[in-house]
Structure formats: structure tokens, C-alpha cells
Amino acid sequence: MRLRNKPWAKDKIAAYPQYVIPDPEARRGRWHELFGNDRPIHIEIGTGKGKFITEMAKLHPDVNFIGIELYPSVLVSALDKLIESELPNVRLLNANAKDLTSFFADGEIARIYLNFSDPWPKKRHEKRRLTYRDFLALYDRILSADGDIHLKTDNQSFFEYSLVSLSQYGFVLAAVQLDLHRSDIVGNVMTEYEEKFSAKGNRIYRCEALRPPQQS
Numbered sequence: 001m002r003l004r005n006k007p008w009a010k011d012k013i014a015a016y017p018q019y020v021i022p023d024p025e026a027r028r029g030r031w032h033e034l035f036g037n038d039r040p041i042h043i044e045i046g047t048g049k050g051k052f053i054t055e056m057a058k059l060h061p062d063v064n065f066i067g068i069e070l071y072p073s074v075l076v077s078a079l080d081k082l083i084e085s086e087l088p089n090v091r092l093l094n095a096n097a098k099d100l101t102s103f104f105a106d107g108e109i110a111r112i113y114l115n116f117s118d119p120w121p122k123k124r125h126e127k128r129r130l131t132y133r134d135f136l137a138l139y140d141r142i143l144s145a146d147g148d149i150h151l152k153t154d155n156q157s158f159f160e161y162s163l164v165s166l167s168q169y170g171f172v173l174a175a176v177q178l179d180l181h182r183s184d185i186v187g188n189v190m191t192e193y194e195e196k197f198s199a200k201g202n203r204i205y206r207c208e209a210l211r212p213p214q215q216s
């Protein structure tokens with residue numbers, strides 16, 4: 001925890017407000033003005049060291065990406081990748097996912113990526129899981145009508161929990177892969193954790209879930 005609170009990380013983040021947006025509340029409903037276009041916005045929650053989001057942004061210049069990470073000491077690695085690549089279609093937030101609806105207006109986000117989210121295996125920590133129903137309610141609000149969630153993990157229990165939680169909330173499971181690296185999926189971009197755990201031989205699980213159908 002000491003490592004995560006290193007003040008130099010906060011200082012570095014503060015020095016790059018063009019990349020790590022210091023006032024996300026002021027951008028609520030107006031992110032397209034910041035990006036200077038009307039392209040869809042995809043967010044990654046728990047973006048970690050930023051490999052996924054920066055590689056995705058290179059591959060998909062027609063999409064705007066926002067990476068959200070709780071810990072400054074982790075986010076600085078993502079910031080370094082952004083400084084080096086100067087990608088115009090990525091921004092970062094040093095923020096907690098519980099505040100998502102302060103940063104994004106209803107329907108403003110087209111896709112949410114949850115990559116190797118902390119599984120919080122103890123039942124008493126269930127509310128911290130990023131697929132707990134209270135988080136799903138936030139995602140439901142900020143996602144557009146045809147928005148979706150793409151989730152990857154190597155943790156079987158967390159994956160099973162997430163499938164049940166998503167289904168019970170009303171999200172529609174559009175794709176479920178029980179062994180991503182042995183499937184025929186093309187264009188998979190690996191995260192730092194995905195590289196680490198798949199190198200150990202861990203199976204990678206993946207699903208896509210569509211926002212709950214709206215009542216007419």
C-alpha cells in the first residue's frame with residue numbers, strides 16, 4: 001500500500017493534465033468536446049499500467065478511449081506510454097469506479113472493458129467486485145442503449161460470479177469464451193495481467209454482455 005501512495009506519482013500525474021484529466025466532473029456529458037470528435041467512447045475500468053488501452057487506441061483510431069485507475073503509482077506507467085506514443089484518442093482518469101456517474105452522463109459511453117478486475121474472493125468483500133450489482137447499476141446508466149461490457153479474467157470463480165451477476169441484473173450475455181487463447185477470436189489485445197497469467201498456463205475467460213433491453 002505504501003508503494004501505491006508514493007507522492008511522486010501524484011506529482012507526475014498533476015504535471016500532465018492534458019493526458020490525466022484532473023476535472024472529470026466538468027467533462028460530464030461533454031467528453032466529445034475534449035476529444036474534438038463524435039466518435040464512440042470506450043472506457044477501461046482498472047486500466048492498470050495501460051498496455052491494453054494504448055494498444056487498442058493505436059488499432060482503433062476511430063474510437064476514443066478513457067482508462068480509469070484508482071492508484072497513481074500504477075497509473076504513471078500508463079501515463080508514460082501515453083507521453084511516448086502521443087496518442088490523440090486516449091485520456092486517463094485517476095479515479096474510483098464508484099464515482100462513474102459523476103464523470104459520465106447517462107448513455108455517454110459505448111463500451112466498458114473490465115480486464116482482470118480484482119476478484120475479491122471473500123464474500124464479505126463482494127461489494128468491491130466490479131461486477132457487483134451496484135457497479136452494474138452505474139454501468140447501466142452511463143452505457144448507450146446498444147452499449148456493452150467486455151470482460152476478461154483468469155479467475156474462474158470471479159468469472160462465474162460475474163456471469164450470474166450480469167444475467168441477474170438483466171445484461172444479455174452475447175458471447176462467452178471459456179478458453180480465450182484456444183478460441184478462434186481475432187484481434188485480441190493482451191493486458192499486462194493477461195500476459196503474466198497466460199504465460200503461467202492459466203486459462204483466460206472472456207464474455208461480452210449487452211446493456212439490459214429498455215422497457216418501452
Ligand SMILES: C[S@@+](CC[C@H](N)C(=O)[O-])C[C@H]1O[C@@H](n2cnc3c(N)ncnc32)[C@H](O)[C@@H]1O
Nearest residue numbers: 046047048069070096097115116118191192193
Ligand atoms: C488486477 S489489476 C488489472 C490491471 C489491468 N487491467 C490488466 O489486466 O493488466 C486491477 C486494477 O484495477 C484497479 N482497480 C480496482 N478497483 C478499482 C476501482 N474501484 N476503480 C478504479 N480502479 C480500480 C486496481 O488498482 C488495479 O490496478
